Amino acid sequence: MALKNRDILPDVAKPVHYHVSLFDLQLGGSWDYKGIVRINSKITRSTTEIVLNSKEIEVQNVEIYGSDGKKLAKVSEITYDTKSERVTLKFPEEISPADAVLSINFTGTINNAMAGFYRSKYKAVADPTEDTPKEGEFHYMLSTQFESCDARRAFPCFDEPNLKATFDFEIEVPIGQTALSNMPIKSERNGSSSELKFVSFETTPLMSTYLLAWAVGDFEYVEAMTQRKYQGKSIPVRVYTTKGLKEQALFALECAHRTVDYFSEVFEIEYPLPKADLLAVHEFAMGAMENWGLVTYRTTAVLFDEGKSDTRYKNRIAYVVAHELAHQWFGNLVTMDWWNELWLNEGFATWVGWLAVDNFYPEWNIWSQFVAEGVQQAFQLDSLRASHPIEVPVRNALEVDQIFDHISYLKGSSVIRMLSDHLGRETFLCGVAAYLKAHAYGNATTNDLWSALSKASNQDVTSFMDPWIRKIGFPVVTVTEEPGQISIRQNRFLSTGDTKSEEDETTWWIPLGLRSGPEMTDVKPRALVSKADILGDIEQGSFYKLNGDLSGFYRTNYPADRLEKLGKSLGLLSTEDKIGLIGDAAALAVSGDGTTSALLALLEGFKEEQNYLTWSQISSSIANLRSVFAQNGPVAAGLKKFSLQLASPAANDIGWEFSSEDDYLTVQLRKLLIGMAGLAGHENIISDARQRFQFWDSGTDRNAVHTNLRSVVFGIAISEGGHKEYNAVKQEYIKTDSVDGKEICLGALGRTKDANLVKDYLDFVFSDKVAIQDIHNGAVSVASNSQTRHLLWDYIKKNWNSVEARLSTNNVVFERFVRMGLSKFADHNIAADIASFFQDKDTSAYDRALVIVADSIRTNAHYKQRDEVQVLEWLQTHGYA
Known part of the structure; x- marks a missing residue:
């Protein structure tokens, strides 16, 4: 993307090094803090003003010094643009191009919005130290979440991913508290009183602002050393928790130290920092965050209580740990140049995260899980008109929160899996290693990755991958059987089944993954590179299947009798093939390219x-x-x-x-x-x-x-049941000490069919008894219940002011709530009602979600109207109705 299409900071100053010092933290009450940030910068041309990013920060004094320490100027005017989240510093005289130090005094707030520098409340399971912040029955820990644009919420900075710098960080904390940051502790010294200490950390490598992190709390940890030696010695890997929870971190620790070693081998670059810390954070909007050297996690993504936790969470922890540690190389060491290439970070980390889990736990059948969960979810969103390309134009970084979605993560990782399978995993990883070495400590683009992979494979990766990355949607391959030959045709797939000619101009490179014969052996590799082709090497009437193991990111539409034959030959199909066959049949029924009758007939064959x-x-x-x-x-x-x-x-x-x-x-x-x-x-x-x-x-x-x-x-x-069962589970939610118990209870409570209990449940979900990070889980459980989802919409309308007030502190949670809570309806009238309701609202935080909601409801409603008569006929004919 050309720079002119980006709304970026003026380039008169480029950061080289930050020294961030935070002190006078008000741990309770106002939750304010003071800070000084000194930014070593290169002034690139004469200027009287410098613009930085700043949000909810009060800048109080600014001075600029030469590299020799001589003061050049003091700020004469400070102005804020809250919409663009910038602060302009004006100086009385022109500053000439040179190396300079910008010194800024400021105050900020330790907020409760799970963004920037924020506080998390929790109920202690062991007696905390006396100086642990406390309000009522809750204690607090402090941590940061800066991706994508919230470092500016903690200190004034040049908050763009390609403005990399090194960082020194120090913070004043109570003497009984533990302070963590990206790097090991360098020193401690006395604070401004006998109850306080300053903790300083070693200088970071060159990195983006969104990867800086720190945390303060009543922490304890479990530790393991890497088996590999790095520059002659093992690296300490630790998982930190608040006091009383460290034993639940042992499984994550086991995953983490092995994964650091595994990726060091796979990427052919040693883990670049002297330590690897993981931290369980009690309130967290995402699943985790890859801060370099201090990865932060939602508790359910890093803690597992043997004997009390659902084993499903082991699977989740292993994957999330691997995903975030993959970012230490792919994202942190080499960072996307701009937010339009977010997929470079997230799509790759998703794929390689599964790769690591498969290496450690082959018995989990990870790639079948990826096909069932990852690929199918990506298909679902990408089949909507409201989808977007993997590499999506981002003019303003503030837009980026809404593309942390299934396209960037799951479609991105699905096409990487497709490419890896085509090139061969060893060749693919060899190209990735070359890419990382070439761009270490810098920024790179999608084309840089394709160039490295092209060189490693001697194939023109750019030409056949570009449509997958830069065009919207994906294809369906329609199969027609004719005497002596099989014809195939590709078209863009839309769940509404009404693709217009102008929406169907992309010709994708499609690896056919053809298998045929009595043993379903792979036929020589072949790709569809035009709109249509003929496969002449399949004997008439012989058994065949396209897209073996669902390696390619496309749907396949077989003739009805072929689908029936496949359904009767399940023993010849891999698990991934079966998942793909069902997923394709279900999606084609929705679009009208197939029928629900064919889907139901196929499913009947799976009783065994x-x-x-x-x-x-x-x-x-x-x-x-x-x-x-x-x-x-x-x-x-x-x-x-x-x-x-x-x-x-x-x-x-x-x-x-x-x-x-x-x-x-x-x-x-x-x-x-x-x-x-x-x-x-x-x-x-x-x-x-x-x-x-x-x-x-x-x-x-x-x-x-x-x-x-x-x-x-x-x-x-x-x-x-009724009130009795509902109240029992509600109480269990309140008092459970099982790390996954709250999520489990919240999901179960939404299954009530009683309107009064649904009202009570939603009041409960939006109260402060439920962490804001879990509100969308509550909404989804009600929305998934077809008998009560209309009550959720009624509740939202009647209580909008309080719903908005609760959610608006964190745009990621807000967008997820809207998208997941309202997209299950199959009624045009409700779609119109939703559109009308939001017409006069400020929807900037979730406008993409509303488009997805409208598209999803339209799809469901069309499907219902078109198929309900024939579905009933099939059910009656087969004795189900």
Whole structure:
């Protein structure tokens, strides 16, 4: 992107080094602090003003010095532009080009918005030190979240990713508190009183402002040393928690130190810092943040309580730890040049994060999980007109929060997986290593990566990857069988099924991944590089399948009889193939390129399926059907019966009881099948779940609800019960000490069908008893319940002022709430009502989310209107209605 298309700071001053000093922290009450930042800068041309980024900061005094320490000028005027988040410093006389030091005194606030320098409240599980900040029953820890544009919320700075500098940081804290930053502690000295100390840290490498980080709290840690030696010695890897939680960090620690070594080998560059710290933060908007040397995490993404936590969280922790540590190279060492290339950071870290987890836990079948969760979610968003290219134009950095989405992360990682499979993983990683070495401590572009991969592979990567990165959407490959040949054609896929000619101009490079014959062996590699082609090397009537293992990022539309044959030959298909087959059939039914009847017929063939990840795709496809057709009574009842009869044999077979020999996937399968059958009306499962819940609730047997079945049992009990069950789980949310317990309870509570309880639940979700980071989880649980989602919309309308006030402190949470809370409807009238309601609101924080909501509802409504009659006919014909 040309610089002229970016709204960036004037280039009269370029930062080289920052010295940030924070002191006089008011730990309670106003939560203010004071600071001095000295910025060694290169003045590039004569000027009387310098512009920096600043938000919610009061600049009090500014002086500029020469490199010899001589004062050149004192600020004569300070003006703020709150909209662009900038402060202009005007000087009485012209400053000539030279090396200079800008010294700024300022005050800021330790906010509670999970952005900038902020405070997190928590209930201590062990006695904190006396000087730990406290208000009422809550204690506080302090930490930072600067990506993408919130370093400016902590201190005035040149807050753009390609304005890299080195940093010295120091902070004054109570003597009993632990201070952390990107680098190891350099020294400590007495503070302004006997109760305070200054902690100074070593100088960072050259890096972007958004990667600077610090934290203060009543911390303890677990530690391991890397097995590899770095410059002759092992590196300490630590996971920090507030006091009393460090034992729950042991699994993350095990993942972390191994991952640091693994990536050092994979990227052919040693981990570049002298330590690697991970920190559990009690209030956190994202999953985690890759600050160099001090990675911060939401508690559920780094803590695991053996015996109390759902094993699903182990899988999550292993992946999130790996994702963030991948960023230490890909993102931190080499940073995208500008925010339009955010995908370079996130898409790659997502793919290589899964790569690391697969290396350590091959039994988890990670790439099948990636196809079931990552690829399918990317397809869903990218099939909307409201999608955007992977590399999306960003004029103003303040727009970027809304593209931290499934396109940047999941479509980005999906096309990287496609490219890696095509080039060969070893060749691909060799190119990545060359890219990192060439641009270390600097900034790079997508074209820089393609150049390195082209050189490593001797292929023109740029030419065949450019459309995937810079064009919107993805293709569907339609197969036509004719005597003696098979024809294939590519078109852009839209979930509404009404692609216009001007929307279908892209010709993608599509690796066909063809497999055929009785053993489903790979045919020689071949790609579709035009709009249409003929495959003449497949014998008429022989068995074949395109897109082996769903390696390519595209849908495949087979003739109906071919889809039926594939459905009857499941033993020849890989798990990824099965997931792709179901996902494609479901998506094509929605768009009208296929039929719901064909999807249901395909799904009937999976009663004998035993793989969790395949069932995961079956479950989500049926859930979407039941959601879309929920308001048509006969169809809804028929689909419920269909779901019941499909899942019941497998649910009955796997049963309730866990064995010490159960592997991870078996544990997850049991949970999914019991939940799927129970919520579809399986009487014995409902009865068992309610009985187990009763034993648990009454205290007769608190172990009656297995740790891994809490979400299922709580959900069924609340769905089938009333006030008693609802109140029991609500109380469990309030008092649980299980790190994942709050998320599990919040999801279950949203399953209530009682309108009064939904109102109580939403009041509860928007109260200060629920952390702002979890509000969207509450909204999603109600929105996913087809019988109550309209109550969520009614609540939002009636309580907008309080909803907005609660959410507006953090745009990431606000956008996620709107997008995930309102997109499940299948009613044109509700879409119109939503559009009308937001017409006079300031929607700048979530305007992209509203477009996605409108597109999603339109898609669902069209699908419902088009297919509900034929779906009912199929259900009646096959004995489900």
